[in-house]
Amino acid sequence: MPWWKEEPWRLIQTNLREIDMQDLSAERYAADLKDFHATVVLLNAAGISAGYDTKLPYHSKNPYLTGDSLERIVKLCHENGIRVIARADFSKVRRNVYEMHPEWAFRTEHGDVMEQNGFVQTCLCGDYQQKYAFEILEELFGRIPFDGLYCNMGGFQTRDYEFRDYGFCHCRSCREAFRNYSGKELPEQRDSQDPAWREYEDFQKHMLTDYRKKMAGFLKGISGEICFDDVDYARIEAATEVSTRLPHWIYHASSNCRAIIGDGTSGIICSNTSVSYPGYGLRHASVSPALHAMRLWQNMANLGALDYYLIGRLDTAADRSAFETVKRIFAFREKHDAVYRNLRSTASVLLRRKDRWVATEEEKGWIRVLTEAHIPFAEILPDAMKQADLSRYRVVILADEGELEQQEGDRIDEYVLRGGTVIASGQNRIRESPAESGGTKFLRSSGILKLEKEDRQAMSAQLLLEKEEKQAFPSHQAIDAVPVGDTYFFLEWDEAAKTFLKLIPLQPFGPPECCYSREVWDYPGLIDYTYGSGRYFTLPWLPGSFYSKTGHSNTVGIMRDILTEHCGLVSVAADLTPMAEVTVSEDDSGHILIQLVNNSGAFGLTFFDPLPVEQVSLQIPTEKIPVSVISLMGGHVTWRKENGTLFLLLDRLAEYDALRIEFEDGGSADERQYS
Ligand SMILES: [Zn+2]
Structure with missing residues (x-):
């Protein structure tokens, strides 16, 4: 059995700056890691800056290699029972390397490069990442017995560290690779409705999968004891960013771990790191120790491993305020490690997540309601969802997931047919193949026939809850109308379905004198459709997004009542504070x-x-x-x-x-x- 399947995983990433190697003492480095109860360390080795005496001409060597060598650090870590994962970053090269190999660079539509601080972005399709990176890895692992590899900023990056968007890559390698893949030229623009763009997105996915497979095969060819990101462990981050990620997503660590672990069948280690700094511009400061604690406990509660990440070294860090907190939690996990082995979630609710890095607003709303109501749940990413045994779950939630592939839609239909329950808010439809055209296709199990209209300016609309419906929504005894939020989907549904709540359409907002509507329409807030032995609940609005953005209890009540009264889910801690x-x-x-x-x-x-x-x-x-x-x-x-x-x-x-x-x-x- 490889080492990561047997040994405890408590990781610290020292994301070294070049000058950190100048006076690095391997003894001190290993002793500090021991003091933190770490069993795995992730440190910079190759790519942007070679942390060792490389002989390769286009591998820029760190000019500050006067402290202890990487070879010695790895040796001492191993002697102290600490595994060492090499961090490589092939996403950028120095300007002088770019000038010798301009064809390796990412190119904008106008042929410009993405350059910041003297580093030029490379392209995944180009020969630097496709060929030269492997020469670097061969040299690195041939010289130093690292236990694993992590590649930073992999994939098709379109933004720099200041979040400037450069569009998608137009380099010659991309154009050739896309032509080989599709027989076509690159799409003209990003447009999720355009079949050409969708094909390009499929191409990116194909290239990435292929690249990771190639790299995993290469590493395993060197040794079966080298672990690789996304194959043997999955590294993900709970982080903040000044001004772009506010308000804080307080369940970030929990949600990351659940999404990576999915239904638990992959067995992958989820290494969700608690990022020390508050944002890219504040690399040397730490977020509050209590936030680190919350993230690390959330990792454990959701079956992730412990992982803490700081810039630079432990012995020279400028902000050490979180150190004692991190050490305390790592020590607790060390003491009780046996208890946390081979656990699997017993959750009976499965929430689909569109994206690996962060939940969408609608998904966040459902995550909050489930967490706060103490209804245990799992999260799952699209690729894993396609393989998952849905029959293990009582309820599957589709939180405005947009387009599902036909195969996934068929699986969900089958799940409902056999007695499963789906809660679907917003839009969840079947992705059309490029050959098809015409109206939107909905899941058969949904009972939805047609989208008549989508209103994204519905903020002053409400959903009327009539007296006779109060029994179905016990949280709303004192509430007769619920705000819709900004979006409502006007649908046509199978007449066999039962509906709840009625739309009070938009009303003027201005002086109170004019703030009313005298109309009530038959468009509902909830459509309850029976399909085979199962049920499919459609909410043609975005209650999760509205709750996530505003946090008010009236929306929560509706969502919670659907979970408990309509789907029969039971809280495991009915009287416990939602906090x-x-x-x-x-x-x-x-x-x-x-x-x-x-x-x-x-x-x-x-x-x-x-x-x-x-x-x-x-x-x-x-x-x-x-x-x-x-x-x-x-x-x-x-x-x-x-x-x-x-x-x-x-x-x-x-x-x-x-x-x-x-x-x-x-x-x-x-x-x-x-x-
Ligand atoms: Zn390219």
Whole structure:
């Protein structure tokens, strides 16, 4: 078994600047990592700047290689039980290399390069990434026994570090590769509706998959003990960025881990890093220690590994405010590592996520509602969704996912036919093949026949909740009309479907005297369609986006009532504050681990230490009777079992806790350690 399958994964990335190698002491470096309880380190080795004495002419050598060598660092780390992953960045070359090989560069539509601070962007299709990068890797791994590789900024980058957009690449290699792939010229513009652009997006995906496969094959050819990003582990980031990522996405770490782990069948290690700095322009400052703590606990609760990333070295960092927090959490994980092995989520809800890096606004809204209602759920990315066994889930959520491939649509139809439930907000339709034309295609299981009109200026519209519908929406006893938000889709639906709520159309907004509408239309807020043995709920608006952007409780009520009253989902912590997060998982022996993260320190833009929560009660469905229930944080837990539910009471939740529930037929864990 390769090392990453057996050894604990607690990673620290020291993202070294060139001058960090000037006086680096390998002894100190390894000792600092030990002090942080790290088992894996990620450090800069090749690409933009070679961290060793390279003999390759176009591999720019770091001019500050006067401290201990990479060879010595790797040797000392290995002696201290620390694995070392090499970081390479083939996305850029220095200006002098570009001048010798201008054909390696990314090119805008007008033939310009993307250049910042003397570094020129290279193109994935060009020979630097396709050929020369492999010469560099051959030299690197031939010289130094690294345990893995991480390639930074891979793929088709279109923006620089200041987020300037240069459009898509028009270099000669891209034009040739696209011609070979499609027989066509590059599309004229980015237009998601244009079949030419879609084909180009497919081409990018094909090139990327091919490239990663080629690199993985190359590395495995050197040694089966070299791990590679996205194959053996997946590196992703929980980060902030000044002005572009506000307000903070407080479930960023949880959501990242869930999306990478998906339905749990890939077995990939999710290394979601807590990025130290607040933004690219503030590389040497740290975000609040409480935010690092929240992210690291969220990683653990959602079955990710621990990962912390800072610029430069641990011994010379200018802002060390988070160090003790990181060490404390890494030490906790070290102490209890055995408990976190081979866990899988027992969630019965699956939320599809469009993009790996961050959830969309609509997805975020559903993630918030599920988390805050304590309904455990998994997230899944499109490629994994195509393979997933949906029958494991009671409810699948499509949060304005746009276009699904026919094959995926067929799988969802089959899932509903056999008794599954879908909640679909916004637009979820089948992607047409380039040969097809005509109207939008909806899923058969949805009962939706046609999109009549899309209104993106619907902000003053409302959904009327009539008296007789209040039973179906118990959260809304004192609310008769719910704001729609800015978007409403006018649909035509199968008349066999049942509908709820009615649209009160746009009204003027201005002086109160004119703020009313006397009309109520038959367009609904919820369409409930039975297909085979299953149900498909359509919300022709974007409640998730509205909740994510505004945070008000009236939208939450509707969403939560659909989850609980209409879909029959049950909270595992009905009385617990929405500010704490609960996850439930089990190991190979059937022992359960309940994890709680107290997110109550998230206060506006600042993160403080969370307020303790007293008397946490949990209701876990299980037929089994525990032999022991233990809080890993040393809390006091009592329990009773009644009618297929295990009722637990934890005396106090500080920032995090994990309740290990063992059953008689299990017993793989070391009980003595936790008693
Ligand atoms: Zn190109």
